[in-house]
Amino acid sequence: QVQLVESGGGLVQAGGSLRLSCVASGRTFTYGGVGWFRQAPGKEREFVSTIMWNDGNTRYAESVKGRFTISKDNAKSTVYLQMNSLKPEDTAVYYCAVGQNYLSPLEAGYYYWGRGTQVTVSS
Numbered sequence: 382q383v384q385l386v387e388s389g390g391g392l393v394q395a396g397g398s399l400r401l402s403c404v405a406s407g408r409t410f411t412y413g414g415v416g417w418f419r420q421a422p423g424k425e426r427e428f429v430s431t432i433m434w435n436d437g438n439t440r441y442a443e444s445v446k447g448r449f450t451i452s453k454d455n456a457k458s459t460v461y462l463q464m465n466s467l468k469p470e471d472t473a474v475y476y477c478a479v480g481q482n483y484l485s486p487l488e489a490g491y492y493y494w495g496r497g498t499q500v501t502v503s504s
Contacts, residue, residue, distance in 0.1 A: 383407040383479050383493040390475060390498030393467055401462040401498060403477030412479040415460040416491055417451065419473035419500075428486035429475070432460060440484040445471075467502045474499050 389401040403415060416431035430441045430451040439451050450463040460477060475498050478491035485491070 383412065385477050385479065385493060385495035387475060387477050387495045387498040390500045392501045392503065395467060395469055395502055395504050397467050397502070398463070398465045399467065399500060401464065401475055401477075401500070403460045403462075403495060405458045405460070405479060412492070413481050413483060414479070414485075415453070416478050416480060416485070417460075417462050417475060418478065418488065418491075419471075419475045420497075421470075421473040424473075426476070426488060428488075430462060431480075431484055431486065433484065438484060440486065442486070464500070467500075469502045469504045472500060472502050 384406045386404045393399055414431050414433040417429040418426050419429050420426040428442050429445055432439045432451045432453050448466045453460045476494055478494045480491035482490035
């Protein structure tokens with residue numbers, strides 16, 4: 382079992398920044414990486430970014446490349462998502478999840494999910 386807790390969401394103006402955190406506990410070493418996904422009102426959940434525990438390689442959705450940065454602190458079992466130059470279309474509930482597949486952008490590759498943290502970007 383793995384437990385994930387996201388934090389760091391909030392209300393920010395367009396152009397602003399937020400840093401999300403995802404703290405993992407339990408059998409995290411059995412999974413390859415951590416992904417961030419988001420779901421806006423009335424839309425499907427979509428991939429944002431992912432990072433592998435061991436080699437630190439990353440992958441980003443095209444919509445966030447150059448604005449968001451994913452990073453990790455293995456000692457703290459924590460993954461961060463630094464979000465800069467935020468846009469109103471970034472408004473969503475952001476979820477972290479752990480999975481086995483290498484840099485997977487697919488939800489099916491992730492087995493445990495957090496409850497999410499709300500990010501709201503005003504124009």
